[in-house]
Structure formats: C-alpha cells, structure tokens
Amino acid sequence: MASPTAAAASGLLRFNEDGGRLRVELLGRWVVANAEVLDRLLGAMPAPDGRELDIDFTAIEAVDTVGAWLVHRTAARWQAAGGQAAIRGASPEYEVLLGQVAKADRPAPPRPKKLGPFAAMLDRLGRRVVYIWDDTLRLVSFLGETVAAMGRLAFVHPGRFRLTSTFAQAQAVGIEAMPIVGLISFLIGVVISYQGVDQLAMFGAQIFVVNLVAISVLRELGILLTAIVIAGRSGSSFTAQIGAMKLNEEVDAMRTLGLDPIEVLVVPRVVALMVMLPCLAVFADFMGLLGGMLMSWVTLGISPDVFMNRLAAAVTWKTYFVGVVKAPFFAVTIAVVGCLEGLRVEGSSESVGRRTTQSVVKGIFLVIVLDAAFSIFFATIGI
Amino acid sequence: MDSGGQDHPIIRLRGIRNAFGAQVIHDKLDLDVRRGEIIALVGGSGTGKSVLLRTIVGLNRPAAGSIEVFGQDIMHLPKVERRLVEQRWGILFQNGALFSSLTVAQNIQVPLKEHLGLKGPMLEEIAALKIALAGLPPEAGAKYPSELSGGMKKRAGLARALALDPEIVFLDEPTAGLDPIGAAAFDQLIADLRDTVGFTVFLVTHDLDTLATVCDRIAVLGEKRVMVVGTMNDMLEQTDPWIVEYFHGPRGRAALDAKARADARRRD
Ligand SMILES: Nc1ncnc2c1ncn2[C@@H]1O[C@H](COP(=O)(O)OP(=O)(O)OP(=O)(O)O)[C@@H](O)[C@H]1O
Ligand SMILES: [Mg+2]
Numbered sequence: 001m002a003s004p005t006a007a008a009a010s011g012l013l014r015f016n017e018d019g020g021r022l023r024v025e026l027l028g029r030w031v032v033a034n035a036e037v038l039d040r041l042l043g044a045m046p047a048p049d050g051r052e053l054d055i056d057f058t059a060i061e062a063v064d065t066v067g068a069w070l071v072h073r074t075a076a077r078w079q080a081a082g083g084q085a086a087i088r089g090a091s092p093e094y095e096v097l098l099g100q101v102a103k104a105d106r107p108a109p110p111r112p113k114k115l116g117p118f119a120a121m122l123d124r125l126g127r128r129v130v131y132i133w134d135d136t137l138r139l140v141s142f143l144g145e146t147v148a149a150m151g152r153l154a155f156v157h158p159g160r161f162r163l164t165s166t167f168a169q170a171q172a173v174g175i176e177a178m179p180i181v182g183l184i185s186f187l188i189g190v191v192i193s194y195q196g197v198d199q200l201a202m203f204g205a206q207i208f209v210v211n212l213v214a215i216s217v218l219r220e221l222g223i224l225l226t227a228i229v230i231a232g233r234s235g236s237s238f239t240a241q242i243g244a245m246k247l248n249e250e251v252d253a254m255r256t257l258g259l260d261p262i263e264v265l266v267v268p269r270v271v272a273l274m275v276m277l278p279c280l281a282v283f284a285d286f287m288g289l290l291g292g293m294l295m296s297w298v299t300l301g302i303s304p305d306v307f308m309n310r311l312a313a314a315v316t317w318k319t320y321f322v323g324v325v326k327a328p329f330f331a332v333t334i335a336v337v338g339c340l341e342g343l344r345v346e347g348s349s350e351s352v353g354r355r356t357t358q359s360v361v362k363g364i365f366l367v368i369v370l371d372a373a374f375s376i377f378f379a380t381i382g383i
Numbered sequence: 384m385d386s387g388g389q390d391h392p393i394i395r396l397r398g399i400r401n402a403f404g405a406q407v408i409h410d411k412l413d414l415d416v417r418r419g420e421i422i423a424l425v426g427g428s429g430t431g432k433s434v435l436l437r438t439i440v441g442l443n444r445p446a447a448g449s450i451e452v453f454g455q456d457i458m459h460l461p462k463v464e465r466r467l468v469e470q471r472w473g474i475l476f477q478n479g480a481l482f483s484s485l486t487v488a489q490n491i492q493v494p495l496k497e498h499l500g501l502k503g504p505m506l507e508e509i510a511a512l513k514i515a516l517a518g519l520p521p522e523a524g525a526k527y528p529s530e531l532s533g534g535m536k537k538r539a540g541l542a543r544a545l546a547l548d549p550e551i552v553f554l555d556e557p558t559a560g561l562d563p564i565g566a567a568a569f570d571q572l573i574a575d576l577r578d579t580v581g582f583t584v585f586l587v588t589h590d591l592d593t594l595a596t597v598c599d600r601i602a603v604l605g606e607k608r609v610m611v612v613g614t615m616n617d618m619l620e621q622t623d624p625w626i627v628e629y630f631h632g633p634r635g636r637a638a639l640d641a642k643a644r645a646d647a648r649r650r651d
Binding site for chain 1: 483484495499501502505509511512513515516521527528529530545546547548572575576578579580
C-alpha cells in the first residue's frame with residue numbers, strides 16, 4: 001500500500017486511517033507540473049475494502065484542471081471498487097471545476113491492435129506491392145489526362161492555353177538552370193578527356209580521345225546528366241509548388257471556379273520543360289565538348305583546330321540527333337511525375353516533403369529506365 | 384511565482400510601434416491587462432489585432448516600445464527565462480496553427496512533453512481530458528488536423544493552448560467558425576476556467592455575444608493605438624463614430640438584448 005510516509009514527504013497529500021474510513025487530505029499545489037508525482041502517489045493508495053473515502057480540500061493551495069481530474073478519477077475508481085467516496089471542503093469555485101472535469105472524464109479511446117512481427121512484415125509487403133501497382137496505374141492515367149488536356153488546348157480551345165505561365169516556367173526551369181547544367185557538363189567533358197587519355201595512351205591512340213569525348217557526351221552523358229539535374233531541380237520544385245497549393249485548398253478553389261488544374265498547373269509546366277530540356281541538352285553538349293577540347297589541348301597539345309577536324313570525322317549528325325531526340329521524352333517524364341506527386345499531397349506539410357522526395361527519386365529512376373530503352377531501340381534499328 | 388504583486392498589471396505595453404515597410408500598424412500604443420480578467424481586443428479587420436497579439440508573445444519584434452509580461456521585460460529576456468515564461472502562457476492562433484503531421488492528441492502532448500517531460504499513459508489521459516474539456520468528441524484525438532472541420536480545429540487549438548493550465552491565455556478569434564451553441568459553451572468554458580483555475584484571458588474577437596457575456600473589459604484598437612479601454616457599459620457611452628457603429632449597430636443591439644434577456648431569466 002501507499003506508504004503514508006512517502007505521501008507525507010511529498011507534501012501533496014496526507015492519509016488518516018480511522019476505522020471504517022480513509023481520510024485523504026490534499027495539500028500544496030495540485031497542478032499539471034506535479035501530475036506525475038500525484039499520479040504515482042494516488043496509484044499507490046490502499047484498496048477500499050469497503051471503507052469510505054473522504055477527500056478533503058480545505059488545506060489545498062492550488063488546483064488546475066489536471067489536479068481536479070486526478071481527484072475526480074480517484075473518487076470514481078474508489079466507487080467502482082465498491083467503496084463510498086465523498087469530497088469535502090471544496091470552495092464553490094473548486095466545485096465548478098470538479099463538475100467541469102467530471103463532465104469531461106471518459107475512457108481514453110482504445111489503442112489500435114498491434115500485429116505480430118511476421119504478420120506485420122507480410123502486411124507491409126502486401127501494402128507495398130499494392131502501392132507500387134497503384135502508383136504505376138496512376139502515373140499512366142495521369143499521363144493520359146495530361147496528353148488529352150494538351151490536345152484540347154492545342155486543337156479545341158487554344159485561347160485557354162496559359163502563355164504567360166508557360167514562359168515564367170520556362171524561365172525558371174530553363175534559363176535559370178543554365179549555369180549549373182553548363183558547369184556540370186563542362187566538368188564531365190574535362191573528366192572524360194583526362195581519364196580517356198590515360199587509358200588510350202597505353203595503345204598509343206591518344207588522338208582517339210576526341211571520339212571518346214564526342215560520342216559519350218553527345219549520345220549519352222550530355223542529355224542524361226541534364227535530365228538528372230533537372231529532375232532534382234525542377235521536378236522537386238513542381239511538386240513542392242503544387243503540393244503547397246493543394247494544402248492551402250487552392251487546387252480545390254480552382255476546380256470550383258471551373259478551372260481545370262491540369263490545364264492551369266500541369267500543361268504549362270510540361271510544355272515549358274519540353275521546350276527547354278532539348279535546349280539545355282544542346283547547351284550541355286556544347287559545354288561538354290568545350291571541356292573535352294580544353295583538356296585535350298592542355299594534356300595532349302591537341303589544338304582546337306585539330307580537335308574540330310577529328311570531331312567532324314568522328315561524329316555524324318546522327319550521333320547528335322540520337323542524344324537530343326531523347327530530351328522531350330525525358331522532359332515529359334520529369335514534369336508529369338513532378339506534377340502528379342504535387343497533386344497527391346494531402347493533409348500535412350510532412351506529405352509535401354515525402355512527395356517531393358518521391359518525385360525526384362521516381363523522376364531519375366524513370367529517366368534512366370527510359371534511356372536504357374532508347375539504347376536498346378537504337379541498337380535494334382541500327383543507329 | 385508572482386512578480387510585482389496583485390495590482391501590478393500582468394501585461395504592460397508602453398509606446399509600442401509596429402511597421403511593415405512604410406505601413407505603420409501601431410504607434411505609441413499603451414495597454415495594461417490586469418491579473419485574472421478577461422479582456423477583449425476589438426477593432427476593424429486589418430487594424431493589427433493579430434499583430435499586437437504576436438508582438439506581446441514575442442513573435443514580432445516592435446520597432447519601439449516596451450513589453451512587460453509577469454513583470455518581466457519580454458524583449459530582453461535570456462533564453463532560459465523565456466522558456467519559463469512560455470510555460471506560463473498558452474496561445475490559440477487565428478487559424479489554429481496545429482502541427483499538421485501530428486494527431487490532435489499528439490498536438491496537445493507537445494507542451495506537456497516539452498515543458499514538463501511527462502511520459503506514458505499519463506500523457507494520453509491528460510490529452511483525452513483536454514480534448515473533452517474543449518468540447519471535442521473522443522474520436523477526434525486520433526485524427527490529423529486535415530481531417531477536422533474548421534470549428535474542430537479551433538477547439539483542438541484551444542485544447543493545446545490550455546494544455547499546461549497557463550496563467551495567461553491568448554485567444555485570436557476563438558469563436559469564429561463555431562456554431563452558436565458551441566460558441567456559447569466555449570464562452571462558458573473560458574469564464575468557468577477563469578473563475579476556477581484563475582487565469583487571465585486576452586482575446587481578440589468580433590463576436591459581440593462573447594463581448595457582452597464574458598468579457599470584463601474591452602479595448603478598442605483604432606488609429607494605430609488603443610483608443611479606449613473599459614467595460615461594455617463604458618463602450619455604450621463612447622461618442623467616437625466607429626465605436627458607436629460597432630456597439631449600437633444592429634448586431635450590437637441584438638447581442639445586448641439577448642444578454643439582458645438572459646440576465647432577467649437568471650434573476651427569476
Ligand atoms: N507579415 C506581414 N507583412 C506585412 N504586412 C503585414 C504582415 N502581417 C500583417 N500585416 C498587415 O498588418 C495589418 C494588420 O494585420 P492583422 O493580421 O493584425 O489584422 P487583424 O486586426 O488581426 O485583422 P482580422 O480581424 O481580419 O484578423 C494588415 O494591414 C496586414 O496587411
Ligand atoms: Mg487577425
């Protein structure tokens with residue numbers, strides 16, 4: 001049982017046994033700051049054994065809602081265990097307070113049932129599979145909706161196309177990305193040339209570094225790196241912008257005003273990226289070649305003149321085309337994934353963060369899958 | 384715990400000046416709030432009521448003036464002491480400002496954990512109590528803010544503001560968006576808690592029923608300062624055209640009539 005000494009030492013309550021009744025005198029501050037101590041002291045009270053409980057308020061210093069609720073709970077538990085309980089010496093204010101908490105006292109809602117570890121694992125796995133399948137369907141259907149909206153805007157209602165918004169997006173995703181895309185491509189050109197020279201020197205074929213740089217940058221790396229940078233940079237910003245609007249019910253407001261969010265939010269972004277990503281790819285190709293050229297000049301003394309000659313011999317327009325033609329497809333993938341994830345934001349700010357991560361991860365993943373598919377396709381048709 | 388004794392104002396504002404760019408919101412604003420009273424701040428939309436509330440609790444640094452709460456200069460308080468002060472007030476923001484990634488119950492537990500270090504079932508039980516006191520159904524505790532109605536968000540915000548049974552509660556338009564029965568119960572709850580727990584209530588409201596039924600004093604914000612402070616009866620005697628319009632307009636009259644009828648019924 002509660003050691004009466006511990007109770008007395010706390011300065012919060014005092015027990016008095018007196019035959020058929022147990023008197024509890026409340027002392028000090030019965031406030032939320034002392035909640036844990038009070039709960040522990042009350043939890044260790046003796047069992048009723050048919051006795052009467054008297055709770056005496058006369059000596060108390062301060063009570064707040066939590067303190068009053070603890071008193072109320074103690075009395076209620078005592079009664080539930082078959083004893084009588086009475087509260088004495090409470091001022092009219094405390095009576096009101098006790099009334100308030102009595103009204104508010106109700107059983108805490110039951111905790112949800114927990115699964116066993118194995119069942120939980122199966123549960124997670126199942127959810128995951130359904131989720132991935134669901135995700136794929138959604139993406140395909142959203143792509144369809146977007147293409148349909150673009151068709152509508154192109155052929156049926158050209159007046160509804162948001163030109164200003166498209167230009168603003170083009171500025172943000174294209175022009176403003178040039179420094180970072182340019183720098184990365186330039187450095188990649190430098191690295192390939194530097195590493196390539198090392199390897200090719202073993203065969204005395206240093207001069208072929210031009211072919212190496214040209215083919216790898218033009219066919220693959222220029223566009224792929226640009227797409228990855230843009231997925232990280234613009235895909236995430238599409239998701240965050242649209243997601244914040246979704247949280248703020250702006251997207252719902254748009255619908256009620258008869259505006260189609262796909263036409264207003266998605267199409268301008270998709271079109272802007274479709275136009276700008278090929279431009280960025282061309283720019284990236286240029287910067288990559290420039291990096292390779294400078295590096296081979298520095299390490300091998302291949303002058304820009306010679307480099308240009310070798311370049312003309314090494315590549316045809318096809319090499320270049322094979323790289324750039326992928327850009328609009330990557331653009332649609334990145335923009336559609338970014339916008340869809342944005343529109344799927346729900347409820348909390350945490351969801352914006354989660355969706356943004358998803359948008360970047362999925363964007364990059366799909367770009368690489370698509371790139372692999374293109375490689376196979378080009379190999380099959382023999383380009 | 385008291386600093387300054389019983390008649391020292393619990394909040395004391397002197398010469399407050401707030402400006403956003405060239406737009407001056409408050410200038411030479413003075414206000415005293417007494418311990419244990421329910422004081423309402425009224426004023427037209429955009430007169431800076433919310434900004435003043437944010438200024439008092441230190442979320443907005445005024446360009447000039449001094450702010451004393453519990454007799455302490457809030458603007459120049461070291462971090463540790465500021466935390467102690469923050470435990471002694473609770474705030475209900477105009478739009479609830481609930482943490483969207485936490486459930487209602489977890490929202491209420493935040494101050495309990497943060498300031499008191501409570502743990503375990505006690506936390507959940509106290510959260511359930513506060514949810515009930517704020518007039519929310521028990522299921523609401525497990526819901527996320529985005530799953531609540533506007534009025535329920537207000538109540539959840541109040542439950543969080545009252546979590547620590549603070550000495551001052553700041554309420555920004557607590558009854559906006561509540562149904563009239565709910566709003567009346569809300570007013571009653573505030574008044575009861577003030578009488579029992581003894582806190583001070585600083586509320587911003589446009590609800591004339593709240594003003595008529597539970598407020599001890601009303602402060603009118605206008606012309607960038609507090610124009611008058613006084614009881615409802617004082618307000619009725621003012622001659623400033625805006626105040627006359629506010630309290631003698633059709634809505635003002637209706638609220639006062641309703642209160643007179645309620646008082647008469649109580650006397651019978
Ligand atoms: N962060 C801010 N930046 C610039 N101006 C602001 C900012 N916050 C508030 N304001 C301006 O300060 C003025 C007062 O705003 P405040 O939100 O305090 O109004 P209010 O009196 O609470 O109105 P309401 O009754 O509509 O809630 C407004 O004109 C508002 O435009
Ligand atoms: Mg406001």
